[in-house]
Each structure stands twice: as structure tokens, then as C-alpha cells.
Amino acid sequence: MELAAKLKHYRLNQAEYEKIKEVLGREPRGVEWALFSALWSEHCSYKSSKIHLKKFFNKTERVLESFGENAGVIDLGEGERVAFKMESHNHPSYIEPYQGAATGVGGILRDIFTMGARPLALANFLCFGESRAPRMSQLVDGVVRGIAGYGNCVGVPTVTGQTEFHSSYNGNILVNAFALGLFRPHMKIVNSRARGPGNWVVYVGAKTGRDGVHGASMASESFDANSEAKKPTVQIGDPFYEKLLIESCLEVMEKDLVVAIQDMGAAGLTSSSFEMASKGGVGLTLHLDKVPVRDQTISPEEILLSESQERMLLICEPAKFPALKAVFDHWNLDASVVGEVKASKTVELFWRGEMLCALDPDVLVERAPLYQRRYSPWEARHRESKPDKLLPVVEDANEALLQVLRDLRGTSRDWVYQQYDQRVGGATARDAADSVAVMRLPDSGRALGLVLGCRPYVMRWDSRQGGMDAVAYPALELAAKGFEPLALTDCLNFGNPEKPELMTEFVAAVEGMSQTCAAMRIPVISGNVSFYNETLDQNVTSTPTTGLVGLRPNLQAIPASHFTEKLDGIFLLRLPQVQLSGQLAELKPGAPMVGQGEIHAHAVAGLVRLLIQLARQPYVHSTRLVGKFGLAYALARMCLPLGIGARTAAGDWFAEVREPARSLFCEHLYEVLLAVDRNQETALRELIKSLAVDGLKIFKLGETGGDRIVAGRALDIPVSEAKRAYQTGWEAHFEGLE
């Protein structure tokens, strides 16, 4: 193969080729091409993002592991710790939705139990295109079935998530999977640093096949008209096998039979072996012909690059191997010795006795190119100062409310979540029906809150503010249920980083997130970057998704997200920072959403502290953030579950706003609705006063009760009518999907 063809085949550019020659001191040869192709891919090396990711706030006294290992770990106190991470599986899911989404779940779970934690919960952030876009109903169906098929079988509950729709995802959907695992007090954190010369390298799990070869480098380029031809690079998952791996791996770790362990994820055996050696500062010999394979004709290069699922690589002392093998036998799995740890820092690959290559692992892992991609300082956009333009056009508030409850962006997600087992494991206290999922910690009885964040429409308004909101909004959601936000994982989905305008959005969003994390002292402990989310030059909305974890001392009296009592007082807290014409304005073709103001992270941190205290008062019965589609939609969502209406006719909010019908649909960052025992208004106001949050306004809107949603003279519809709109919206958009 001539050089140009070779570079194309291995998805390397000329400059990278020069750098390979520089680090090797010679031409690359044989399988080395494949190794560099995989480990220097964007997916494995983070070469376009690393410089910026280093800016993340990532240390608090709770952080035990941050970015060094497969997942981040935080200390919850009382001996309990959790590991969590989020990862994208966008490209494979677009090509083959069922397997792409399923293996996304499998992969993120392996990142968790590899650390020694037992998986406790799963969540997903999904972004789809318009329902009428080509293949879209098939993609929605396949992705949801794939997540269900894998998560349900492996026995980890899927407890929360977010599902977005926008035309920018028509040709490139986003599938981000989040997983969290628990270390109970007696469980140890295990790492992936190979060590101890003479120790054995052991291969465990499924046999290696040709699936997923070149997957990492495939995920590092844009889609074109030939994406269908990439199907063979998508992996096939087997959740039953994964279940056996979870149980057996946790058992060998608990019995202290392993020195180090790593799953074979992107770039398979190549990345796991070279990374384990590099992290441990040791070398390895690896006999590729001893790797269990499905098909005897598979080549050593394919063995190195295969992304076959449900495989682990571990390091074991030879004396402990019989005990280790007995555990895997018990679970009906094979464990094969494929190599040995060496003191000299060289990874040597063999094929039938012949050495294929000998490389310093750092050359592949540590010396990958780092790019300072071109970008510009962020300039605020879509600003508007005229008060009239900051309100969406609404002629009839009743009609507008029914419209957004039926719209794909506002309608019920039951179709999605009913396909997921949300309760297996016996720890789920609040499921996806709530704005925050809650898991019970078995040893301390405390509550762990999980929520995903990022509102793509806020990102479309302004990348910097959107990045801040991707941290602030979910942090407020946790706080509104009495959870202290502890840490965050992210999955940064962006377009082509080689385009300066895209890189500018990336840097702005990362800076916004980072600043907000620092102000709230929420460390970023793990994450993933997915670039090249574009098809035929159309970029997806820049979507930096987040997963936040919070802690609450108990499970008692966590406020509901809906009204639970009649005659509760309804209050609105507003921290006026940003006003947006909102997602309703965005639904009108040709009119971009506009806004004014900016988020002040320290003020939001003050609101977080206030909400944590409020939500721990037994007289605060219900809390809900006002988000997409503004106050009318949030009120309606609080009325629907139990059919308790809202009478908000006489409240002081109406005295202040102009054009109530339109104001009911604009969006303020940030607003929170509370339903409070009517006899406790004084206590509520005193508590709010004592925790003084600068600029915070409190409005009394009215009270719960009746069977209608009423807001002044602007809005008045029966709860039952709103409920019907909310529950039938989904099927109206996806008629083919029952």
C-alpha cells in the first residue's frame, strides 16, 4: 500500500505520520500502524479536547478518583463510595440503533464494575431528530429497545434520563449512557495499573470476533452518504454474558485475587493492554494467538482492534490463578493466560512465537498528539433588550398550553421509561417519573439523588450560558429535593473540532461549565468527549450533557414533583438572571429564541443552598423547577399526576407581569415552584429570609385544589384535558410505534 492509501486506511494525517516517525525514531511497521490508528484516534486520545478539559474543577475532599481511572469515585462518608461515568455511543447507534445503544450500556457498566463497584443505576441522555425525519421512528424504537434489552437483562435499573428532539439531530442522533456503582463499606476500589513483574495477564469473558474492528477511529470522523457501509464496525452485545462478568469480576476482586483490571472498550485489547502497562510503568508480553477467538481465520491485527463486547483483561499473581480460575469456572466463563508483566517498560506482542512489535507503551498512550484547535473568544449571541421581544407570541394561553403538552418536546415520556426495568435491585425510591431519581444506600439508609442535565435549546441560544446551565439546572433540581450536589460527570457532544466556529462553542461551553462547577464546588470526576457529530456538514446542536449525583440524609418526606395535597399554598421563587423567549418561541419556524442577561454562578450556588434547606422541611410538600415552556407548563405538570388543580388567580405575580398570557410561557433562569402547607407560610418566608439570597423574589401565586389549571384570566383549562394532551402527544408523533 502506498503511503497516502495507508494513511487513509488507518485514519491518520500527514502530520501525525511525521510525529509517529519522530516518537519511534523510524518508520512505523506492521501492526504498529493499527496501534497508532486506534490509540491516537480522537476517541481514545482526546487530542482536540485535552488542553481544555484540564481546566475543569475536579478536586474536593470527597474526590477519591478523578479521570485517572475508568470512572471517577467520590466518598459519601460512612464507608460508602460511588463510582460513576457517562459515555457516548452516538455513531454506532445511528448506524445500528439496537446494538449501538445496547453496547453503550454494556460499555459504561464495565467502566463501573471494573473499579470494583456494584452497578446500582443507569440513565440515558438521548437526542433525536424530528419525528418525520428519515428513519427517525426506527431509530427511536431501536435505541429504546436496545437500552431496555441490555439494561433489563443485566439487572441494573434504568432510573432517569432525558429525551430531546430537534432537527439538528436528524442525521446524527446522540445516545449517552450513564452508570453509577456503589462500594459498600467492605468493598475495595480496584485500579488498572499493571504491576509485579512475573504476574500473569489474564483474558476473561467473551471470545474475540471481528465486530467493532476500527470502531474507535470510526467514531472519530464525520458521517457521509456512505454511513450504512460502516455497519460492520458496530459491536454486538450480550447482556447475559455481561451479567456473568459482573458477578465473577466482583467476586474475584472481593476475594483479593486480582492485582489490576481493565475492560476492553474502545480499541479493545490494544487500549487495555497498553494503558495498563503505561499506567503501571511496566511492560507486558502478550501472545495474541492465545486470545480465545470465535473464528480461527482472524488476523492478529483484527484481534488487537476488535471491539467485541464483554471482555476484561486482568493481572493476577500466578499463585492465585487457580483460585481465580475457579471463580470464573463457577460462573461458566473462561479465563486464559495470554501474557506476563515485565519489569522493562516495553509491550511485546507475539503471534505464534514470532514477535510482531515491541513498543514503549507511553509512546502510544502518553505521546499522542495534542491539538490546540483554532477558536475565538466567546461573543454573546441572540440578545434582545426590548421587553416585548422577550415574550413568545401567544394569542390564547389555553391553546398554547395544550400545544406544548402535545408537542414532542413537552409530551409524556412514559413510552420510553415503561420499557426499562426501573426497580430491579430493590434500591429505587423514586423512578423516572420524578425529576430526580432516588436510590437508597443499603448500609446507611441515606438517599442518593441522580439527575442528568443540559438543555440543548439553551445551548442553541448561547453556548457559554448553555454550558453554565448544564451544571446549574440539574444542581438546582437536586437541591429542590433536598440533595446536596456532590460531583458531576459529563459527555461533551460536539461537531467537527477542526472548524473554528465549532471549537469556539466547545471552549465556551467548557468554560461555562467549569466556572459554574467551581462556584458550586461540584467537581467533574469523569467524562467523555464525542466530536465529529455532523452529517454532510450539518452539525448537531452542541450538547454538553451532564450527570450529577447528590446526597440527602434520609428518605423521609422528599418533596414530590407534583401536587399531593389540596389547599397547599403555591409559591414561586425567582432568581432573576436570564430571561428567554423560551422553547415555545423556538417552535415557531424562522424565529430564533432570544434572551437577555447572564447566569451568575455564585448567586445560583446561594439558591442551591437555600433549596436544600427548604426541601428538608416537612411542610414543603412539592417542588419543581420551572424549565422548558415556562410557568404554565410547570404548573400543569404539577397538576397532572394526581389530578389536583391549581387556582392562581389572586397572586401577586399577576400584579407584576405584563401580558400574563405571554409571560406564562417565557422562561426565567431560575425559577422554582413550591407547594407548601398553607399554615406554614410564615415559617417559609422566615427561612427564606434567614438564608438571604441576593436578588431572590418570592411570589405567592395561589393555592392547589379544584380540577382546573387556572392562572388569572389568562389560563383556565380542566386538568383532565391537559392530561389527555400530555398522554396522547407521543403516539400522535410516532403512529407506527405502539
Added chain:
Amino acid sequence: MSGSKRIGILRFLGTNCDRDVWQAIEAVGLAPEWLWYQDRFEVSRFAALILPGGFSYGDYLRCGALAAKAPVMASVREAASRGVPVLGICNGFQILCDSGLLPGALVRNEGLRFIDQWVELNLVNSCPAFAPQAVAKTPSRLPIAHGEGRFYVEAEGLKELQDQGQIWWTYADNPNGSMANIAGVMNREKNVAGLMPHPERAIFDWMGGDDGRSFFTSLV
């Protein structure tokens, strides 16, 4: 928990509600013990046996089919014939049907999708061992989570179930197309019972309800 009755919990490859059942058994003050699919066991040691839910063998071939042939099932049969109470939940119910210990079969849900939701159940005939008349709450609210929970039996089989009082619980609002709204059945002797909903997921208030507790308290 010395002195409390021992309850055997079966584990097959792919069982995944085993810890949940363990938690429920401990919560009511009984002593759970694992029983591994490859091992036979001494039947007289156990006050009751529970086959938890999950995806034994990944539901390959047919849900419950491979587990029904596991060595441990010989002991389960022996226990059943000696009158030891045996409860199969979800996949455990499927296994009991496939092994012939319970009548009928569980097939793909109408609509062909997995369904996770809370359902309301009516007690039709009570089971002396699990949620007997004295403690059973009817209607009971329990979660379901299954893709293959639609009970099916041939016409004369259904008549026999009705005549012999073997229909245990029915759905108030049939979620999956089950024949005669059946959510759970018993064998003729009423010591072997199977149920698609998950009582072990409704043990504490914080789970969203505790109607499932009565299925285990009667064993104490």
C-alpha cells in the same frame, strides 16, 4: 437470625432479582440462603423456596426453558411433592411453568414490548403459604417488569384452573394480554405458586408501597 426459618433462594446464571428477594426475606425476619443451580440440596432444611426473577440464561431458547433443566430443579420437584411452599416470581414463574410444576406458559406481551409499571391486583383464591387470606390485601399494588408475562393456557386448562380454584391473582387492568387477566396461579395442592408482579419490590414505603410484604410475612 438463628432460630428463624430458613428460606432457600435459587440462583441460576442470569437470575437478577436474587438480592432483592434476599432483602425482602431479611426484612420480615427470616433467614435467606442461596441455592446454586448446579447443586442439589437437602429439602427438609427449608421452610420455603423462592425462584426470583431475572433472565436465566439470557432468556435464550425460551424464557425459563434452560433453567427448568438445571440440576437444582430435581430438588425443587422433590420439595414441591413433599408440600414445601415454592414461589416463583417473574422469571421464576416462567421456570416453574416450563418445568411442569405449574400449569400454562408465559408468552410475549401483547404489543411485544417490555412493560415496567405499578399494577393493581385482585386476590381470586388465596395461597396458604404466600399472602394467605388473613394477611393478603386486596386489591394489592405491586410493580411488574417483564417482556414475556402474558399467561396462556389451553381452554380446558383454563377451565380446570377455574374449577380447582388455582387462579391466584388477576390484574385489575390487564397490562399484557394475559388470558383471563391472570397474574398468578397455583398448583392443585396450592403449595407451588407463581406470580408475574414483584412483591419483593414493594416491601418498604420508600419503594412506593409495601403491599408485597404480606407475601413473605406469612412464612415467619
